[in-house]
Amino acid sequence: xxxxxxxxxxxxVGEQTERSIWEQGVTHWDEFEPGVVGGxxxxxxxxxxEEGRDHLDAADVAYFDHQFPNSEQWRLYETFRDRxxxxxxxxTGLDEQRNQVTTVSxxxxxxxxxxxxxxxxxxxxxxxxxxxxDLLVTFNGKRFDVPFLEANFDIDLxxxxxxxxxxxxxxxxxxxxxxxxxxxxxERDRPDxxxxxxxxxxxxxxxxxxxxxETLVSYNREDTVNLRTLADEVTGSLHDDVFVR
DNA sequence: CAAGGAGTCCTCTGAGTGTA
DNA sequence: TACACTCAGAGGACTCCTTG
Numbered sequence: 001x002x003x004x005x006x007x008x009x010x011x012x013v014g015e016q017t018e019r020s021i022w023e024q025g026v027t028h029w030d031e032f033e034p035g036v037v038g039g040x041x042x043x044x045x046x047x048x049x050e051e052g053r054d055h056l057d058a059a060d061v062a063y064f065d066h067q068f069p070n071s072e073q074w075r076l077y078e079t080f081r082d083r084x085x086x087x088x089x090x091x092t093g094l095d096e097q098r099n100q101v102t103t104v105s106x107x108x109x110x111x112x113x114x115x116x117x118x119x120x121x122x123x124x125x126x127x128x129x130x131x132x133x134d135l136l137v138t139f140n141g142k143r144f145d146v147p148f149l150e151a152n153f154d155i156d157l158x159x160x161x162x163x164x165x166x167x168x169x170x171x172x173x174x175x176x177x178x179x180x181x182x183x184x185x186x187e188r189d190r191p192d193x194x195x196x197x198x199x200x201x202x203x204x205x206x207x208x209x210x211x212x213x214e215t216l217v218s219y220n221r222e223d224t225v226n227l228r229t230l231a232d233e234v235t236g237s238l239h240d241d242v243f244v245r
Numbered sequence: 246c247a248a249g250g251a252g253t254c255c256t257c258t259g260a261g262t263g264t265a
Numbered sequence: 266t267a268c269a270c271t272c273a274g275a276g277g278a279c280t281c282c283t284t285g
Contacts, residue, residue, distance in 0.1 A: 140283045143250060199285055
């Protein structure tokens, strides 16, 4: 589903109205004709499409993020997939006030980058890494990764953010990232490692154990890269559930 | 182990729309 | 124009549940 297939978010257009528009054969902005709804709605949709085209040309993710209801944020993904930044952090615990960030991995434009505490994990490098990230994609990142990073570094991550935890819930997938991956058949190199192990691996690294950091980094990167497969799968599945063709 | 975003379910209001 | 009906959308109270 691309944003050009969407009419929801226009004032006065909800789930049912959009479905009725689709069922009348209008599934794309290009096919819209005001007659498929009443006069006022028709005008508003027309205006939305005109404005929308400009914002689409400008790759203005924030505009559509603002237009769509929260529960329909997943619709941003296909259109702005190539501007997405998948990311995941590891920390020494769950408390953003007391614990510290150990590694941050970002996957964008097909490349994966990892910043490591005590080495290159700095506010400046984070700002640079997130500079072109127009759409954040995480798992539980709204509640964990973003507030944690903002609490520990002078960085602003307020921007469109697709948190796959809620997207997964929409299609009945719950139970954490590892469980969800298992449910949809995403393979892992090291299925034995968990977030808690990430805490232990960092401590081992600090006490000088060879290989601990490498394991932690590869775990963090795998988490991050898997987010892309997950996003593809889940938004595809929602598309099939929702879209009328 | 900390902590709050988002979903669910509910009610209520009023705008928008089609019909007569 | 009057009317009935459908929805959208907001607000409140509650619950759920994940991250290292």
